[in-house]
Amino acid sequence: MPRIERDRELARSRKRKVQLKKFTARYAKATSHADKEVIAAKVRRMSPFFNLEERAAELKDAQKAK
Numbered sequence: 001m002p003r004i005e006r007d008r009e010l011a012r013s014r015k016r017k018v019q020l021k022k023f024t025a026r027y028a029k030a031t032s033h034a035d036k037e038v039i040a041a042k043v044r045r046m047s048p049f050f051n052l053e054e055r056a057a058e059l060k061d062a063q064k065a066k
Helices: 005-029 033-046 052-065
Strands: none
Touching (some): 005 033, 033 052
16 A cells, blocks of 8 residues: 555655754764855755754854763
8 A cells, every 4th residue: 555645744844854963973073164164955855945054053052062
């Protein structure tokens, strides 16, 4: 029995959330500007309005607070 459209939408959304979390962590750890640009391009392809720099700064602040 095939999956219905809503199930596929939910699966895509969940996968996007996991991937954005991975890319945000990778962006925060990246040191060179070129690496950050490559990661930012991938994130923009997945989610054009995702603010990667803001999320990476929040991640760094959360790590400092620990």
